[in-house]
Structure formats: structure tokens, C-alpha cells
Amino acid sequence: MRPYKFDKIESKWQKKWKDEGLFKVVTADHRNKYYCLMMFPYPSAALHVGHGRNYIIGDVVARYSIMKGLNVLTPMGWDAFGLPAENAAIKNNIHPSKSTMSNIAMMKRQLDSWGVSYDWDREVSSCTPEYYKWTQWIFLKFYEKGLAYRKKAFVNWCPSCNTVLANEQVAAGACERCDSRVEQKDLEQWFFRITEYAQRLLDDIDKLDEWPEKVRTMQRNWIGRREGVNIDFPIVDSDKKLTCFTTRVDTIYGCTYMVLAAEHPMIEELAGGNPEKGAIMDFVKEVRNGSRIERTRTERDKKGIFTGRYVVNQVNGRKIPLWIGDYVLTEYGTGAVMAVPAHDQRDFEFAKKYDLPIEVVIDNPERPLDANKLDAAYEGEGVLLSSDQFSGVPSNAAKEKIADYMETEGIGKRSIHFKLRDWLISRQRYWGAPIPMVYCDKCGIVPVSEDDLPVLLPEGAKFKPTGESPLKSAADFVKTECPACNGPARREIDTMDTFVDSSWYYLRYISPGLTDRPFDTKDVNNWLPVDQYIGGVEHAILHLLYSRFVTKVLYDMGYVGFDEPFKRLFTQGMISKDGAKMSKSKGNVVSPDALIEKYGADTVRLYTLFIGPPEKDAEWSDKGVEGAYRFLKRVWNILDILAVSAKTGNVDLEKDLLRKMHQTIKKVTEDINEEFHFNTAISAVMELVNHIYSGIDRCGAGSYGKGILNEVLKNITLLLAPFVPHIAEEIWEKLSGAESIFKHEWPGYREDMLFTDTVIVPVEINGKLRSKIEIPRGLEGDKVKEVALADEKVQGAVGEKKVRKWVIIPDKLVNIVI
């Protein structure tokens, strides 16, 4: 017996792979290229087995693809700027670069210990000047194209992180990172004009047919395209007008008032001559100060105030009151809504509260509506009522007709709105890439010259957050010369959102060492789009949408020749423990290190892959790990069986085993190819291994000859190689003494070896299983009937009864209806 010494085996092969550069790729040679990319991690704390799943899946795909003869590029790097390092720095008084670097070292060691291999020559880290120089370059390019701009706006402010946040980083009114309530602040900030690309980002989702439907839907919803009409409402006693957007222009005749958002720029002017101006402005202030989470709670009572002014609904010339309401959002549409209380639930609630008129203009086909008796708005379709010439028209058709009418009369114009907002990219934090802009009293806002990049992050800045960027404290940094006039100027002190860093890293991997360009266009065009991207679904919107946007801009500027970065996307499920997501605070984190020490990396890998379909969430079980270990030992012990096996074995048993082997090769290949169903692939190999053992149990040591056992074990090893590479290499070496198993091609199977000559077919009577018959493969029709009727159990069940119908599916099933 040679024991399975996984620790020796694993360190041996990990070293060999590294020394021999198994995963090294030469950029210039892109024949058969396959770019297999895993989302680069944020270097925070130690990885747990849930994180491991991501890298293990990626490693399996990479190793499998190598065996399939592809030229596989699989790089890794670090999304190294960001808040947690900075917060830790504040707490422990260690510079973020120090903690980041030590975290990187730790995670790298963990990845290595899993046997997850990368072309480390291409490692990138977003916090190094060599990298963020080009993040700044991208900013300048965006600025050049008018896609980066500064504006004053109501923005999301996280009081605990002391910084502004992008819309995408706010979930249910709270900071995505720390869960604090997000406030609205009126600040001047830098934005990327992603809205300019909204339509293309939406349209091109159709191209991404190898992405999970879920992610595509989430992106569509986030972009949120709505078609409708912008309608003008002239203000009474004024030469100005208010415009509002609606998707329900069919309800225009039921519009009985108008509501403005508290942030609407015309409020002060409108309240001008009103004796109640004080109260109005107080209300506006109160609403503006309210946190977003408060304002967006649907169940909350809506509040409003009358401005004292009126506007005209031009379709019927009616004067309607103009209100301000806390339920109107400033950032969507025009910040003004036409209120149709009979057909919009929010307007209905507001109208009820403030006793505003309700007029029914859409008939509910199921029961007539009575404005006085409504207890909820009717938002469905129907035929128009009380709508002048449009009365009697079904609501869907009316939408078009009224829009046409408004356009000819100059009342309104068809319009498309998106929920997507521009991407707010400036942050009042230290640990990020400085925005390469300069403020000059004479020249205004001036970009730093490309030649002067990178704008280095000043090491000595005090990174304690004060609400202003910590960079302000670095006097040497702030004080600079204007790139335009060389006069005294000051630098922008905000840094960039880390999602800017991560929106282009996959391009940098292709030519990580370039010092004069972010990437080489020719090489990038040869290697991208990424063939397989693997990561967590939590990035479905943020990172994936931003990356698509950045790619499209670079495409438009001619820097890349593709307009979608990721061809195929796989999002793996989360691993939980005791029914909850693994987290330090819950104390349910499973560390891979102890498990690897006890069972070895191959066991941890195998169990992680066996736990369930990789796209689904799964529950970790320490017991299950033992099962994986047991299986690997069983595979290992076949070496011993092989050593004592005779030259020849039992012919029938061997034929059986060969067939099982070819079936297994087919099954494993298909499971990996089609859906990454590693769990069923592994169970198929387990069946094959069980088959060997039970054969030996039945017929003793003479069951299988050396030759056949050797062949089967070789194929088992090949099939397992992507999953458990160390043990596979070791067995492979013992069997063939040849070079790395990953230089050997993936096994093929023989069609003619898959089937037996006879099949056992179930016989059902009236759909209930009654017996089984053995018949030659491919037997059909009357011949099958004969065999079936000859069966004792069938005879017993059929008896004298008349057979009404025969259902015969060749090689599959017989059903007799009596």
C-alpha cells in the first residue's frame, strides 16, 4: 500500500507548474486563443471556501481548455483601491498601501495553495502608479470627448463613509457598503456621461446571448427605457411653462393637478408673490433634507403643499392647481408630473389626502368606475371616457393618437426617458486614483497633460475622513501649476470611484508592462473579447455595466476594435453555511487553509465542485468534504490494484468496464461543455470507479487485466485532471512517466463502444410498471409485442383482457393499454 500523501504531491506539482510556466502565454501568438477571466478580487481579508468556488471553477475551465488544445490566457490581479483598506488604515493607523500589499500576499498564497494557477507575469494591481496612470488617462480621454464633466447636483452622500456614491452603489436608500442611510447633498461632482450610451447599452444586451438571462434582465431594468410624451403646461399669469413626462398620455384628460419635486429649480420663482412663500420654502427644505430612504418608502404618507399657482392642461384648456409633493423624484423625467388620480395609485392617494378632484377617463371593462366611490386607482387598460374626440378609443391606440395630436398642435413631443443616471465618479476619499484635473483662477478647469501622468497619490496625506477629500491635507499635492498658463493653480482633490479602475483591467492584462500606452490595440483586438468571464452575480449591474460602457467609448475612439468586452459570462452561486451567507460577524466562515492541511487542496476542490450546480447557491457541509477525500483515496488505491493485477482478466467484465469508460468520457465531456455541470461530471467518474471496485469484488483479483486497468485508470486521471490536478499529475506520472498531464489531450470516446447488444426495457400496463424484458437493441413492433406477451408478469396482468393500444418506444419502454 502506498498511502495518498497529498501534501507532498501538491507542493511538488504546484512548484512544477510554476517552474515550467504551464500557464504562460505569449501575447503575440494568439492562434486558438481562449481568454478565461475571473473577476479580480478586492484584497481584503483571508479568502473563505465561498470565494474559493469562483477561482476553482475558473481553474477547471482553464485547465480543461488547455487539454482541449486551446491557447489559454488566465491572468489574475487586484482591485486594490477602495474603502475597506482606508477604513482599516484609519482604525489601525497603518497606511492603506501596506495593508493592501500584505493582503495581496496572503491571498496569493491561498490561491497557490488551492492549486489555482495563473500567468502571474501579467499580474496587475489597480493601486500602483503603473496602473492608475492609465485609469487617469481614461479619465482624460473621457474628458476630451465631453464624457467626463463636472456639475452641481443632488447626489447620494453616505455620512458614515464620508463620501458621495453612485446611484448604483445605493441599495434601498442605504449605502451598499456600510448600510448607512444615504442623504441627498447638493454638491459639485465629476460624472461620466453614461446616459449618452444608454440606448446602445440597452440594444447590445441582445448580443450577449451567452450571458445569464438574469443578468441581462437586470441590466435592462436598470437602464429602464420608457417611451412617452413630454407635455407642456403653460403657467397661468406667466409666459413660462412647465414640462412633464408621462408614459400614460392616454389619461391626459383625467389630469386634475400637477406636482413638482421639491428640488425643482422653478419653485422659488413660482412661489414669488405668494404670501405663503415662507411655508412653501420651509416645506421644500424639509423634504430636501429628508433622507432618501425616508422619501422612497412607498407605504409612507405622501406630503405636499399648494404653490398658489395654476397651469393649463392644453388638451381641454382647463386650469389646474400646481402642487409640490415629496413623492416626485427630481432625477427622473422632468421633476414634474401630471397627476391623474383616477388612474395612478400615487396620485390617487395624494388627491384623497388633499381633497383634489378625481376624474375617471378610462373605463374598466369589467365594471364601470365611479370617481366618488373609488378606493384605488384603476391602472389597467380600457376605453377612453370624457376625453373629447378621443372618447371611445381603446387606451393603447389612444396613446398614439393623442401623441400625434399633441405633436401637430405643439402641445407635447414624443420622448424617451431612461432610469439610468450619469455615473458619479468622484469620491472624497484617499485610497483611489487622483482625478487628473487642475483648477486655475485664470483658465478655469484644466486637464493635466498626458505627459505628466500619473498624478501620484501623495503618500503623506492625512487620510482621516472629514467630509472633504483627505488629499486637501497634502499641501504639496494641491499646489501646482496650471498646465495651460503655468500660473499658480490647485489640483482636484477628489479621487475616482474604484469601479473606474475595474472597468478596464481586462485590457491591461494583455500588455501589462507597457509604459507608453494603457494597452496595445493590435494585441487587445487579437485577444478580446474575453471568451469566458466568471464571477459573482453581485456585479450584474455595477461592474458589468460600467465595463461595457468604457469598452464602447474606447471602441468609438478607435482604441479597441470590439464594443462588448465579455462574450460569455458565468455567475456562480454563493456558498452558505448554517443557512446564512458566510461572514465574520456571523462566525460561520469556513477557512480553506485548515481543510487543505487536513485533506489536501484536491479534496477541497473536488468537494467545492461536487456540492451542486455551480450557478446555484449551495450549503457547505464539512462531512461532504470527507466523502470527496474518500473518493480520491479510492482512485489512488487503484494504483495498488494495478500493481498486483494479472496480465489478462475476465473478458466479459473487461468489455463491460470499457463500455462504462466510454460512457463516462462522453458524459463528463458533455457536462463540462454544456453547462459547467461539474457535479454530475464528477458523479459519473465516481460511478466508473465504483464499477471497478465492484467488478473486483465479484470476480476477485483476476477480474481485470493489467492492460485494461491501466487504460481505464489513465482515462479516469485525464477526466479528473481539471478538477483535481495534483493527484492527476501524480498518477499520470506513475502510469506513463510522461510530461505533464496538461500536455496530453482530453480523451475522446468511441460511439461504437457506448452500447450493449441488448437492452432491458420496462413494460408498463396502463402506465404502471409491471415487468422488464431483455430484448436486442433496436427491436421494434410486433417482435417486441411477442417478447412482452411472453413475460410471466405481463401475462398475469393482462390475462383475458383485450389490449386496446400498444405504445412502443424502441429501446426505451413498452406500455400496454388494456
Added chain:
RNA sequence: GCGGAUGUGGCGGAACUGGCAGACGCGCUGGCCUUAGGAGCCAGUGGUUUUACCGUGGGGGUUCGAAUCCCUUCAUCCGCACCA
């Protein structure tokens, strides 16, 4: 509220275009081997009143035949959410 997903033994999960439900693994039970077993090997393991019947969240339907298709309903999870 809208959108999406998932419901199968004690547990994780299998089941291709409708065709033997429960592969594989965990756990459990028994046996062999052992000084011993928390090692290894083998066997058994959905339920029940066991010639048979019942069983894929519940109810209905289509079909010779449904975990799979249709209708309906419930539950859980995820995403979005006062988006006019």
C-alpha cells in the same frame, strides 16, 4: 407592487427533446477485516397496512404515460421599487 429564480428522501442534489423518480455523495443500518476503528471493503437505505398501493410544495387539466407541458394556488430566495 414589478421582474426573475427555486420547491424532489433525514440532508446536498440526479433525471436528455414527456418514457424505469431518487444517479452520485453525506448520514444511517448491517456484514467482512481488525487488538481497536472516527481506517478500508461489501451490502441495504423514499413511505406504508408490502402479491399491492402511495409518492417530486398544494389543487385541477392535457396524455397510453407528467418532477418535466398547460391552468391555478402556496412558500422561500434574489433583483428593482413613489421611475409618472
